[in-house]
Amino acid sequence: MDLVVARIGRAHGLRGEVGLDVRTDVPQERFVVGAVLATAPAAAGPLTVTSARTHQGRWLVGFAGVSDRTGAEALRGVELVVTEDVSAEEDAWYPHELAGLRAELADGTVVGEVVGLEHLPAQDALVVKETGGERTLVPFVRAIVPEVDVPGGRVVLTPPGGLLARDADAAIVDRADDDAEGEA
Structure with missing residues (x-):
């Protein structure tokens, strides 16, 4: 089952970073440098994480091939998805x-x-x-x-x-x- 782990928000700065509306309890595991994430719509990805950090409580991520604000804004609204069958956590369900x-x-x-x-x-x-x-x-x-x-x-x-x-x-x-x- 494809699960949404984040929705890409607005661009941050001029170098292609985007803010994420995070939908996962483990963003530090999902958005590590080198992670490849499928997208919805599929035509927007897959996207490879090149940088990830938090700034004022918000996750900011950079992706391979997205090096400027225009490219970052083009990703706005795209969902980042992973495939999972069942939650491994107790008292947590998809x-x-x-x-x-x-x-x-x-x-x-x-x-x-x-x-x-x-x-x-x-x-x-x-x-x-x-x-x-x-x-x-x-x-x-x-x-x-x-x-x-x-x-x-x-x-x-x-x-x-x-x-x-x-x-x-x-x-x-x-x-x-x-x-x-x-x-x-």
């Missing part, structure tokens, strides 16, 4: 490992299916298609997703009230019942 997993509550009630993973500024979020068809973003944090069982084909959710669309629908019905009782 998006393709999560997609298709059944999303259920701790009591076994099925609430939907994981259809993707979004990288948000604060944390990642599971994209869950609920049984009613609603698309819900579930913060991918241990407090809300305490168990990921890839071999078992499921994730267990302990969502706070109102996070899932089904909770909102139930709250509307409950409020309508309360209003009807108050009028009687």
